[in-house]
Amino acid sequence: xxxxxxxxxxxxxxxxxxxxxxxxxxxxxxxxxxxxxxxxxxxxxxxxxxxxxxxxxxxxxxxxxxxxxxxxxxxxxxxxxxxxxxxxxxxxxxxxxxxxxxxxxxxxxxxxxxxxxxxxxxxxxxxxxxxxxxxxxxxxxxxxxxxxxxxxxxxxxxxxxxxxxxxxxxxxxxxxxxxxxxxxxxxxxxxxxxxxxxxxxxxxxxxxxxxxxxxxxxxxxxxxxxxxxxxxxxxxxxxxxxxxxxxxxxxxxxxxxxxxxxxxxxxxxxxxxxxxxxxxxxxxxxxxxxxxxxxxxxxxxxxxxxxxxx
Ligand code: UD1
Numbered sequence: 151x152x153x154x155x156x157x158x159x160x161x162x163x164x165x166x167x168x169x170x171x172x173x174x175x176x177x178x179x180x181x182x183x184x185x186x187x188x189x190x191x192x193x194x195x196x197x198x199x200x201x202x203x204x205x206x207x208x209x210x211x212x213x214x215x216x217x218x219x220x221x222x223x224x225x226x227x228x229x230x231x232x233x234x235x236x237x238x239x240x241x242x243x244x245x246x247x248x249x250x251x252x253x254x255x256x257x258x259x260x261x262x263x264x265x266x267x268x269x270x271x272x273x274x275x276x277x278x279x280x281x282x283x284x285x286x287x288x289x290x291x292x293x294x295x296x297x298x299x300x301x302x303x304x305x306x307x308x309x310x311x312x313x314x315x316x317x318x319x320x321x322x323x324x325x326x327x328x329x330x331x332x333x334x335x336x337x338x339x340x341x342x343x344x345x346x347x348x349x350x351x352x353x354x355x356x357x358x359x360x361x362x363x364x365x366x367x368x369x370x371x372x373x374x375x376x377x378x379x380x381x382x383x384x385x386x387x388x389x390x391x392x393x394x395x396x397x398x399x400x401x402x403x404x405x406x407x408x409x410x411x412x413x414x415x416x417x418x419x420x421x422x423x424x425x426x427x428x429x430x431x432x433x434x435x436x437x438x439x440x441x442x443x444x445x446x447x448x449x450x451x452x453x454x455x456x457x458x459x460x
Contacts, residue, residue: 170197208254271320271323272292346410363393373389
């Protein structure tokens, strides 16, 4: 099936806006559906006029129906991505993250479109087993993780029930330009870069031995493009690098790179933090042909450049 038109829900967000740029560069017609609650028009400044933007909620049947019209692939990124918020307001967040996914799947089914769902490593919960493989039983510990897992289950069910070509992408720790540095929920790299550029101290929660599999946003975009082109039948894929970095080293490197004399300090461990996270990237490599290309040094340098010039 040749794909001409695509829909990106949450296309004005951090990851969505990078995906939109790439899809346009591939010569596709792109529509964005976003309610701009966390997304911003600034993120789409480089593609203004080249992309159709519908301001509306994923829960609004007419908005999603209109946005999906004629689309042959739906990338579903619209979500409330905050774990703490999902703990504070599980019902409200469930509406967007579960019902919203179902709405997007329905619109996709009507159009006979492929479906690529943005899921999260949060589905794995805090089991100590490493690396995380898709064959492991998911055991989410936050409502957010449970909601992403519910979305994945629907993706699988739509593939099985309706023959929809669909898959879920489990993102590990994504970072890069446009991640909102002012949000209390932004990732550690973005937080550290912002503080380091301002010459402020970097605070590590705990002893800094905890590790994460940090994946650069452009690699996440690449995984989405490959998922659009692959034949999929409802399965989930890890999207990470397969390598991990400890937070102590990360803080030291960022402080040094920024060159503003920031000091690295330690505070009490953060409640609910997991110790280590790293993916097994082999299923995505085998079935999608996905391999992350941007290493941590390169990714940090690019993101630093973005925050410096912005
Ligand atoms: C990430 C995701 C979360 C997902 C989870 C699944 C982000 C922003 N969050 O959480 O949505 O549910 O993976 O595993 O990607 N840290 C500090 N100092 C700081 C900030 C953080 O030391 O100022 C430490 C944290 O304690 C943690 C590590 O850095 O150990 C990473 O934190 P963070 O970027 O918030 O991501 P996760 O907790 O892994």
